[in-house]
Amino acid sequence: FPTDAQILPGKRILVSEHNTSRITERDIDGNTSHWSVVLSQPLQCGKLPTGNVWGIGRQGIKEWNRDKKEVFTYNRNFGDICAGARTKTGEYVILTNGGQVIRISREGKEVKNFQASNEGVN
Numbered sequence: 001f002p003t004d005a006q007i008l009p010g011k012r013i014l015v016s017e018h019n020t021s022r023i024t025e026r027d028i029d030g031n032t033s034h035w036s037v038v039l040s041q042p043l044q045c046g047k048l049p050t051g052n053v054w055g056i057g058r059q060g061i062k063e064w065n066r067d068k069k070e071v072f073t074y075n076r077n078f079g080d081i082c083a084g085a086r087t088k089t090g091e092y093v094i095l096t097n098g099g100q101v102i103r104i105s106r107e108g109k110e111v112k113n114f115q116a117s118n119e120g121v122n
Helices: none
Strands: 002-008 012-017 022-027 033-038 042-047 053-057 060-064 070-075 081-086 092-096 100-104 110-115
Touching (some): 022 042, 033 053, 042 081, 053 081
Parallel strands (some): 002 042
Antiparallel strands (some): 012 022, 042 053, 053 060, 060 070, 092 100, 100 110
16 A cells, blocks of 8 residues: 655665554666565655755654664654655645644754644545
């Protein structure tokens, strides 16, 4: 159940695989996995120019370096994240299924939040 993908140089693709709880870097044909990390129910993913990979899952955000060492972690153990993105400044923004938008600093602190919808998000 892939939920996001990013085309990478060298005929590779980064894929968030929701039901297998992992993010993988594969050949564009999908047959060979070159890199993989575990993230519970990933929704979005991306690779930075530094080589770091980030992923947003239902319960939080993680970023790994090339050696698969976690360099950023934000835990939200409600399982309510339904979308998110990394900004150009290195912050993250997430959307919960309750309609809340939350901006998270590079230090993992919630710096701003607001209610986008009173009806929730599906």
